[in-house]
Amino acid sequence: MMxxxxxxxxxxxxxxxxxxxSRSQQPYQYVSQRGDWVCLxxxxxxxxxxxxxxxxxxxxxxxxxxxxxGEQSVTIIENIGDLWHATLIDAGVVRQIWTDTHYHLCAANAGASHIFLVESLQAESVSENHERIVPPSDQELSLLELYRLTPPAQPLNNRRVIIGVSVLLAAVIALTLYVQRSDSNEPATSQVSHESVSPELKALPPWGMYRLVLHETVSAQTVMEGALLSTTHLALLPPSWKTKGLTQQGAELTATIEREPNGLIGVWQQWLRQHDSFSLFLSNDGDQHTLRLPLASGLPYWQSHVMPMQPTDQRLQDALVTMGFIAQQSSDKSSSTWQSKTWEVTHQGVSASELNTLAALFAVMPVSMKALTLKPVSPHRWSLSFSITLYGGL
Structure with missing residues (x-):
């Protein structure tokens, strides 16, 4: 099974x-990188x-x-052998893959996405009114070989490894002896006591503090992409399995999935198999499951680049208001060289498409995010609130 x-x-x-x-235990693998996403x-x-x-x-x-x-993602379904194979594509990236022996169950997991059904003999018996597309041509099929999963790399010859390690060890020893010899030849007056250094000299310069702050924060783009990934899966939860919402706790997104009285374990286990890439981040505690999705910290690009605060701040606020968000500025801090502004943002009901638009907006600005909260208000919409901070030069 893939x-x-x-x-x-x-x-x-x-x-x-x-x-x-490192997370995959499968010996045959294929890696795809599209935009900001990596799929394995x-x-x-x-x-x-x-x-x-x-x-x-x-x-x-x-x-x-x-x-x-449009606002909808795309699901393509085709029949291979005795199974229906489905692929969910959103924003130019494959988000989910699953299979089922029954077409209507396979299509049900597609949610509100637009469905393409590949024409075949088995598809002729499908009664659902989904858009049908022609099967792949011989020319298209000839390209399949480019997407072949590769076996694991063969281990190196043991003797070659031992020789390589020995050479590396010898080089390290030689370098250590050289450094020690160089240190012994230096005059004694070159040694400086760390205790005599003035505390003022240890203070970070203004731009050093800027880099430190951006190193420790969590990118708003990162949070939005994690939220998009999570809500895409959570929106497809099986009947009688519900979540109360998704929250950000530092560099982690968390959610609790609860089983209602009519929830079936068999249905839940099938959902886990269909969402196997997502289930890696779920922990089990009886009738309750907890999602913990780790987020990368820092804004690496912006630690060495600076965007002027004006008119970036006005453009950011205008973009949020145009999209229907309520954005209220809550703080404005500045140093001798750089400045930060913080907004509290809310929305009564966003879709996955709007989350994707937010991620694209934050991708081009040095913006951090904290306290994200998403709560379901309908099958495919979520109420939203978060705090964002924009960083820029004066």
């Missing part, structure tokens, strides 16, 4: 790929990442571009 693990890379794609590979497909046997292939096929046909202009 599994899909995905995370936003926040400018550290290689690190994120290593992180995903894993399987216990040879295969192809057909979902990524379909993403490119739909894009080449012009179908995906048309749907991205």
């Amino acid at each position: 599994e899909l693990l995905s995370l936003p890379h926040h400018g550290h794609a290689t690190k994120t790929i290593r992180r995903l590979k 497909y894993g399987s216990d046997c040879e295969g192809v990442a057909r979902s990524e292939w379909w993403l490119d096929v739909l894009t080449a046909r012009g179908l995906l571009h048309e749907q991205e202009a």
